[in-house]
Amino acid sequence: MQLFKSTVGRKILMAITGQLMVLFVVVHLLGNSSIFIGPNGINAYAEHLHSLGPLVWVFRLVMLTLLLVHGIYGAVVTLENSAANPAKYAMNTKLERGFASENMIWTGLLLLAFIIYHLLHFTARVTPGMTLQNDLQGRFDVFSMVVSSFQHGTIALIYVAAMIVLFLHLFHGIQSFFQTMGWNNDCSRPVISKVGRLVAVVFLLGYSSIPVVILARILT
């Protein structure tokens, strides 16, 4: 089909799947912040999510599809782009592009690695160094699991580093989505770009705050 072969079609697929994942990143951040309410907040939230039963699996399947489509086309377009530009300039001056826009494939692949680790850690719960128990109400104690994990400097560091990588990916990615969809013009583009970068900063600070306050023993 046109959409899957065309240069713009594939970028549109990447943009939509990328932006839907950004939407998930927003919701996930809101959910995670229930940890600041304490064990009751996040344990109840987790219990509620798991009570959705088969819907959880439908949701996981959708997320997996988004990630696969986005990741595969990300790799395809990147390979094509380097094939289109085999000889580099001896003097390479950057006008508009920057570290974030040039390294989308690397920040993307690092995100993939992080997602796998993150699922093994808090979903499959098979990585070492955390307390797995039920709370007093008999719910799985997500709060203790998270707090005991982030009291390890290495684990907290991995999460903060991953959020820096996410920040870099979305620093370019969010405004790029609007350009790819054609939802901008020359007046709105700089504004969209700034707002997109601001959202990326909010993700960085919001997500990183959890491991940081736990490592600093502010949240125990």
Place this chain on the structure above:
Amino acid sequence: MSDHKTMTLTLIVWRQKNANDPGKFETYTAKDITEHHSFLEMLDCVNEDLINSGKEPIVFDHDCREGICGMCSQVINGVPHGGQERTTVCQLHMRKFKDGDTIYIEPWRAKAFPIQKDLVVDRTAYDTIIQSGGYTSCHTGGVPDANATLIPKEVLDYAMDAAECIGCGACAAACPNSSAMLFTSAKVAQLAVLPQGKPEAAARVQAMLNTMQECGFGNCSNHYECQAACPKGINVKFIAKLNREYLKALFK
């Protein structure tokens, strides 16, 4: 020319005998250059010295030398056309440089623009893209009255801004992906807003994009390097417009 202060510059120039030659950089000295020389005139001086000493002159493309034809095509210190805003190489003047400067001069580099000799590349690929849809099919007959088809001023201005493209190739040369999206989008956008271009808009955008891909240009990653390098100030809003035209065409 009132002042007789001259500059001496070191040029590091890409030399390549033909399409199959691997090519290499050579270093030259440009002497007695004044600030009033254009960049191409400076190269003319260097070439005269080379010819006088029995060496092959540096081959480069140029034609109008007044910034309208789009033939001149050199990457100067890593920037197509040398980095002065809205300026082609032929309109770049040596007052932008100072005595003792070292200047890198390279050809456009993109797989779709094969180097033919020194700084000359083959830009047929841009013609191929235009031939695949960058036109309107007109019926022959009498010349229509100028006021037969009315076009609102803002639409006309938009189309004229897009039509400023001189097809020099700087956008693809500047793009880290060697994508020709700015060039392709300027023509798609120009014709998509005009009544004469509208009937073929959907077929045009798909055909021109397919041809762009077939010619070996890369995909757009929205780096916006092209807009910064364009000597005619073509805006990346036309790429957004092309993307919209593409989406519309999908549902046709």
